[in-house]
Amino acid sequence: MLDVETLAKKWENSDPFVILQNAANLGLNWTLAMSFSREDTVILHWLSQIWQPVDAFWLDTNLLFPETYAFQDKLRVQYPVNLRRIQPSFSLKEQAQHYGQELWKQDPHQCCHLRKVEPLFEALKGYGGWITGIRREQSPTRAHTPIIEWDNRHELYKLNPLARWSTEEVQNYAEENHVLVNPLHGKGYPSFGCYPCTRPVKPGESIRAGRWEGWDKFECGIHQ
Ligand code: SF4
Known part of the structure; x- marks a missing residue:
């Protein structure tokens, strides 16, 4: 076992x-x-300079923005990445049959659990570690994020x-190094997930203010 506290x-x-x-x-098989x-x-830009192809995955909830679906195609062209698409066990139709129409409007916690939290187990199976882009500044729930931890x-x-x-550091780095950026960032979405649960933020609002508006919910659950 690694001493993650010392490493962090x-x-x-x-x-x-x-x-x-x-x-x-470290001799682990990582996935992004x-x-x-x-x-x-x-x-991804950095990892592609360290190992190729980069092993990565995305959780396709079937409810992402059209911009995001188009963007992942562009990334595959630009970077040497093995981008695994992980889907929920329930299709949207099956989810509606079992849990009701538009579950995200009735119970977003359950919806995120079915479409993100459970699929993450599948995505991480067989790996030694996963890499995320979360930052302390994004929300109080992420304020104590260590550089490395045991999940x-x-x-x-x-x-x-x-x-x-x-x-600013992330933005500046992306601009100066011509990193591909999801067009949603330029449309008022500093943070985004599924389209039914994300709105653009207004000037002065926090980064994740546009997520699950009206609900006592700040995370989808994969980082808890
Ligand atoms: S973000 Fe919304 S639509 Fe997406 S899985 Fe969570 S509750 Fe469902």
Whole structure:
């Protein structure tokens, strides 16, 4: 077992690219979680310089924005990535039959559980660690995100190389290095997931204010 607390302290002020290089030397098989945000594509950009093809996955809830579906096709062309598409066990029709029409309007916790949380188990099966683009600045629920941690629920390591970076740092890096960026970011969505549960944010609102508006819900559940 790795001593993740010591590693997290050691890497706290390291450059995220160096963190990824060090993680690559740990002898684990890593996979990158892609939600197609700017953070994820910056990490993909780095990983493609470390190992090829990059192993990555996305949770296709069948309810993503058209821009996101189009964007993942572009990424496949631009980067050497084995992008695994993970789907829920229930189709939208089956979900409606079992749990009711438009479950996200009645019980978004249950909907996220079926379409994201459960499929993540499938996505991570057989891996030694997963890499995410979450950052402390994104929300109070992410404020204490360590650079590396043990994910008890899935029993593998979780690496969050951008944890301490600001939005500006990610934006600047992406611009200066011509990283492909999901067009949703330019349409007022600093954070996005499924279209029924995401709206653009207004000036002055927090990054994730457009997610699950009207609900006491701040995370889909895959990072809890
Ligand atoms: S974000 Fe909304 S639509 Fe997507 S899985 Fe969660 S509740 Fe369902």
